[in-house]
Amino acid sequence: MTVLILTxxxxxxxxxxxxQLHRRGVPLVRFDPADLPGEGALSAEYxxxxxxxxxxxxxxxxxxDGLRSIWxxxxxxxxxxxxxxxxxxxxxxxxxxxxxxxxxxxxWMNERDAAAKARLKPWQLRLAHHSGFPVPAxxxxxxxxxxxxxxxxYRHVVVKAVSGKPPGEPPMALPTTLVPPDTDFSDVAAxxxxxxxxxxxxxxxxxxxxxxxxxxxxxxxxxxxxxGRYGDTGHTWEPVEVQPRVERSVALYRKLAGLAYGAFDFxxxxxxxxxxxxxxxxxxxxxxxxxxxxxxxxAVAEWLGAPGECA
Amino acid sequence: MTVLILTxxxxxxxxxxxxQLHRRGVPLVRFDPADLPGEGALSAEYxxxxxxxxxxxxxxxxxxDGLRSIWxxxxxxxxxxxxxxxxxxxxxxxxxxxxxxxxxxxxWMNERDAAAKARLKPWQLRLAHHSGFPVPAxxxxxxxxxxxxxxxxYRHVVVKAVSGKPPGEPPMALPTTLVPPDTDFSDVAAxxxxxxxxxxxxxxxxxxxxxxxxxxxxxxxxxxxxxGRYGDTGHTWEPVEVQPRVERSVALYRKLAGLAYGAFDFxxxxxxxxxxxxxxxxxxxxxxxxxxxxxxxxAVAEWLGAPGECA
Numbered sequence: 001m002t003v004l005i006l007t008x009x010x011x012x013x014x015x016x017x018x019x020q021l022h023r024r025g026v027p028l029v030r031f032d033p034a035d036l037p038g039e040g041a042l043s044a045e046y047x048x049x050x051x052x053x054x055x056x057x058x059x060x061x062x063x064x065d066g067l068r069s070i071w072x073x074x075x076x077x078x079x080x081x082x083x084x085x086x087x088x089x090x091x092x093x094x095x096x097x098x099x100x101x102x103x104x105x106x107x108w109m110n111e112r113d114a115a116a117k118a119r120l121k122p123w124q125l126r127l128a129h130h131s132g133f134p135v136p137a138x139x140x141x142x143x144x145x146x147x148x149x150x151x152x153x154y155r156h157v158v159v160k161a162v163s164g165k166p167p168g169e170p171p172m173a174l175p176t177t178l179v180p181p182d183t184d185f186s187d188v189a190a191x192x193x194x195x196x197x198x199x200x201x202x203x204x205x206x207x208x209x210x211x212x213x214x215x216x217x218x219x220x221x222x223x224x225x226x227x228g229r230y231g232d233t234g235h236t237w238e239p240v241e242v243q244p245r246v247e248r249s250v251a252l253y254r255k256l257a258g259l260a261y262g263a264f265d266f267x268x269x270x271x272x273x274x275x276x277x278x279x280x281x282x283x284x285x286x287x288x289x290x291x292x293x294x295x296x297x298x299a300v301a302e303w304l305g306a307p308g309e310c311a
Numbered sequence: 312m313t314v315l316i317l318t319x320x321x322x323x324x325x326x327x328x329x330x331q332l333h334r335r336g337v338p339l340v341r342f343d344p345a346d347l348p349g350e351g352a353l354s355a356e357y358x359x360x361x362x363x364x365x366x367x368x369x370x371x372x373x374x375x376d377g378l379r380s381i382w383x384x385x386x387x388x389x390x391x392x393x394x395x396x397x398x399x400x401x402x403x404x405x406x407x408x409x410x411x412x413x414x415x416x417x418x419w420m421n422e423r424d425a426a427a428k429a430r431l432k433p434w435q436l437r438l439a440h441h442s443g444f445p446v447p448a449x450x451x452x453x454x455x456x457x458x459x460x461x462x463x464x465y466r467h468v469v470v471k472a473v474s475g476k477p478p479g480e481p482p483m484a485l486p487t488t489l490v491p492p493d494t495d496f497s498d499v500a501a502x503x504x505x506x507x508x509x510x511x512x513x514x515x516x517x518x519x520x521x522x523x524x525x526x527x528x529x530x531x532x533x534x535x536x537x538x539g540r541y542g543d544t545g546h547t548w549e550p551v552e553v554q555p556r557v558e559r560s561v562a563l564y565r566k567l568a569g570l571a572y573g574a575f576d577f578x579x580x581x582x583x584x585x586x587x588x589x590x591x592x593x594x595x596x597x598x599x600x601x602x603x604x605x606x607x608x609x610a611v612a613e614w615l616g617a618p619g620e621c622a
Contacts, residue, residue, distance in 0.1 A: 047448065
């Protein structure tokens with residue numbers, strides 16, 4: 001039984017997991033949807049309700065009914081490397097590839113429909129609340145007046161991108177930014193804006209959930225520092241223990257969202273409470289593993305290589 | 312409690328349902344995501360785990376917690392009508408709108424994640440089989456050799472678009488086409504191709520499922536006619552009874568796919584068997600209602616206007 005990794009060619013994080021799968025003796029195939037059609041090929045025949053067929057890339061062939069699990073890492077856009085790329089060919093190739101893969105009995109990290117919904121930030125906040133996490137007050141609005149009132153009410157607020165990261169290659173980096181109370185909010189009318197009460201934090205927390213294995217890391221914050229993902233603070237990520245209450249909330253969030261994998265960001269306040277900021281269903285873990293030594297890539301390999309059903 | 316209809320300005324099918332909602336005295340708002348930001352506006356504030364807020368368009372305002380149901384008809388691309396449209400603004404506006412709408416308790420026709428998966432044609436065939444429908448043998452392939460063998464084995468095969476319809480405005484019409492056995496299949500390598508055994512049919516069947524209300528229509532086919540959706544055959548759509556076995560399969564398919572609405576296409580063979588061809592989760596029904604007089608728009612209005620939980 002083989003693990004299928006859907007990712008582009010340059011992917012150091014995938015390399016880390018591939019090394020662990022090799023170490024564990026689990027067969028795998030890397031496939032970039034951008035290579036279909038072309039370097040990648042696909043054939044599936046429908047016989048009495050089941051698709052039987054294979055994927056092939058770089059001379060390697062994997063049987064559809066021999067797929068153990070599918071890791072959706074950083075797949076390229078289908079048909080992007082085709083001789084004559086077009087929107088139509090991308091749609092056809094994507095539907096064929098994912099339509100056939102959905103017919104296999106393989107376990108997904110993550111299920112594609114769950115992943116799409118889990119990217120919706122307003123929905124994340126609601127889910128986080130229902131999972132028992134404390135969540136800072138938040139507004140999403142196109143009304144300058146509403147934005148101004150929110151900023152006046154909470155005094156310290158941050159503005160964030162709603163959709164996570166801008167499209168485009170390379171993507172623009174958009175750190176979370178503190179908004180002064182006397183800001184001119186008239187531009188809010190030009191696009192939905194997400195404002196959130198600023199949590200005065202003493203540390204950033206990144207918790208990586210791989211199935212039911214949790215890896216939490218903590219990085220102390222300088223007073224007034226807003227977004228720990230950018231800039232050098234002189235601190236490094238260190239492993240930190242997960243409280244049972246947080247553990248239960250993470251399990252519930254994963255269950256409600258239908259996610260096998262999630263990278264949670266929290267702000268730790270002066271009382272030690274972890275405030276939910278977001279859960280990125282496709283979040284990176286390489287930088288955490290490198291700094292903390294936590295065996296996250298191996299946990300991913302273990303999940304992908306497991307024989308039975310789980311999530 | 313209000314019905315929210317997400318659709319573009321020119322939508323005759325939506326007009327039919329709007330008329331029925333008016334007749335039933337059910338309040339509704341039409342909203343085109345293309346108008347956000349601009350003519351359309353949105354504001355939602357997160358308070359203790361719930362988003363409370365409103366959508367506004369053309370001077371009308373609808374409260375988020377007053378939404379009864381959401382009909383995803385033909386929504387425009389978010390921010391398409393913005394003063395300065397961009398991919399980034401489209402992503403931000405779509406995430407804000409759908410992220411907030413997913414936080415409401417409203418019933419969806421159809422749920423967005425279910426709809427996305429239900430568009431995958433290979434997956435449809437598998438689901439149809441598991442729901443008890445007879446399904447013609449099918450292959451999806453980028454291998455000319457496999458396509459040729461399939462055509463030789465079944466002799467009468469048709470080729471179809473995998474992704475349903477090509478992108479672009481207006482969309483290209485791509486009828487299902489009969490493939491002569493001596494076809495040169497070398498172009499199959501240029502893009503995944505779906506071939507299906509041709510069902511010698513005496514009629515086309517269109518079955519529209521609105522919740523658990525089914526409307527089946529039948530149009531006799533000329534000998535050798537392949538795609539009843541295109542061209543004038545001199546026949547019209549007439550209502551036809553649904554056999555209990557088909558009724559059970561439709562119910563199971565809807566349940567497995569998580570769909571409130573689906574437009575099923577069948578080919579009726581000389582024995583009267585209905586072969587599953589596809590289920591379009593967003594399929595048109597206006598032309599069927601006009602020819603048969605079946606009250607489909609009213610059934611949609613009834614589903615959208617219903618007070619309780621159902622699917």
